[in-house]
Amino acid sequence: MPAVVNYEAINTKVHSILGRRLKGDDYKKLLSLTSVNEIALYLSKNSDYGRYIASDNLNDIHRDELEKKLKMMLIYYIDKFDNYFSGEYRDFFMTFYSKYEIYDLKRLARLIHIEGELQSLREYLVFVDYYKNINVDNIIKAKSIVELIEFLNNSVYYPYLKNLLDGNKEENLFRFEMVLDKTYFLILFKKIKKLSGIDKKAFFEVFGPIIDMINLQWIYRGKKFYNMYPDELFNYTIDGGGKLNYKSIKELCYSKSVEELEDRIKLTPYSFLIKGDDMQDIYMERRMNRYIYYKLINTIRKNKRDISNVLVLMQIIEFEIRDIVSITEMVRYGIELSQSNNFLIKAV
Template sequence: MSKTSFAVLTKARSKFGKRLTEKDYQSLLVCQSVGEIMSYLKNNTHYSKALTDVSEREIHRGRLEALLRQNLFYEFDSLCRYDSSVSSGLSSYIISTLEVEQIVRFLILLSSNSTDKFIYQFPGYISKHTEIDVNKLANATNYEEFLNATQSSQFYDILKQFSPDEKNRLPISDIENKLYDLVFGKLTKLIKATTKGQEKRELINFFFTINDYNIFSRILRLKKYYKLSPDDIKSNLLLNYTNLNERTIDMMCKAESSGEIFSIMQNTHNGRLIDKIGYVYASDISPRVKYRLAKKNMHFSNNPSVVMISYMFVAETELMNIITLIEGTRYELDNKLTQSLLIK
């Protein structure tokens, strides 16, 4: 193993060792306000540096979440500052997923004529990492202006294939799927071109298993909330990056109930994880599986790229937990309910 590779492993595992403990979570659960949560994170955890110059008296929920997301982005960016095509590729993957999230969020706002709200929640820290013209996007009020803002990005050729219908509606789910297909395609191509042996197998299996559960969750959501036909559901799935066979996917798309979809998934090799993770809502399953796999990789993988992206997913889950704690405090939820929603 090269010195650079060893440094990546050491740095990622050192950060992993500083993650929030059960004691931290118990202390955060009893906080009575966003300010108290902020104060605890600032004075007792690895978030202290990120929150050094922030006052507990002035902080609000949106600002705290934005600061923590920014901190997470910069943490991963620091891990990727090594001379490695895999590292730079994984960094591009993270940026691309953030871009897709923002594109989809903008299109949802566009459909409700609320694009003026877009810029207030835009993560400014990615502005210098994206080819999307953020200023044009912030001022766009229709799809044509939106396309103009994205014409220099990798997504433009996909986005220009769509246009609003006579009622100004867009097939947002279809657009989202095609964008993620591009992102996953580039990631898979990178992994196959720059890695080999155990490292390649670990990375491919990691991302494909994550997508297996994304497919499962997407089928549940599209069937329950959108009442789509089996063919329409299938067209909204990333079918080129999965361990699930076509017959299994067809069966889930044609299933008559959520229970039947669960049963089909649980009978697959990877689907057996559902019984092991503990969850409150079906939407919890995919992130819980991703966290479980990432945590396992942190302990047992010796491949720097696997450990690096796994740390990113562990840290992302920790951020989701903090947001859950903030929301629990804001809406005065029962501590037992909030605790059940935490992924640990």
């Protein structure tokens, strides 16, 4: 029998934390600043991120360092809510750590792909170095995606990644990212089986749209930019989505052209992703994330006594961190406030 969870206490904590999230006025203030250190100073004095951003010694802070400090809040909340769960529920909730560990692995892979210097990245890794599940000193030595996979041979991800060791250098980055995303959900789905029926339903209400967006993004990119075979593309998709079932996902993967794929997407509830203009590819991910964001806000307002609120909270914090990082880039490149909504998940 699943463990008993005190959702009244959890929901109280969730709403307390949400009440301290950045408001629209905070976004506007951040966008009015002129440097990373000004942004860091504002956050240190006016947000929960001050827990990891000391108000002194910020003159030389740069984007990567600030991003690491922001992401420490994700670990803080995982550890915080860990205290509210036990048994199989704690085991399930701790899979969030794997989700963010995968983010670090993707970042490493992208740097390898563009021949970045991994040694200098080590100090900015947040998740892979926290619980010591992965030997960071090894993986930062990787000179290729193949080597990175080989250095992960003792990790939970290796059984899923090893099939990529086929010498295909051109697509390995894209497939590496797809496999890791699917791996996370395969791990997650195993944990979900041990939750109560109410919480299983709550999980899919929250994550169904997220899975749909991931599938659509991979299918679109795989077909448009990598010319992947339909069967391979379909093999990397994730079951358990919201409005896209097995049949509709397969039909999307087997579209004969990008144009046919776009026409098929237009027949789904996600037709808003296909604008048919030159900016479609640039803004597609932002449209996906914004759609998810407002679905999450709607869920949290229902204040149900199930696992949904804490799942929503973690995703909202993640989105907020992404927005802050985007703001640092906008400030860096002098993008005007009037253009900010083109790049932010939360509309200002």
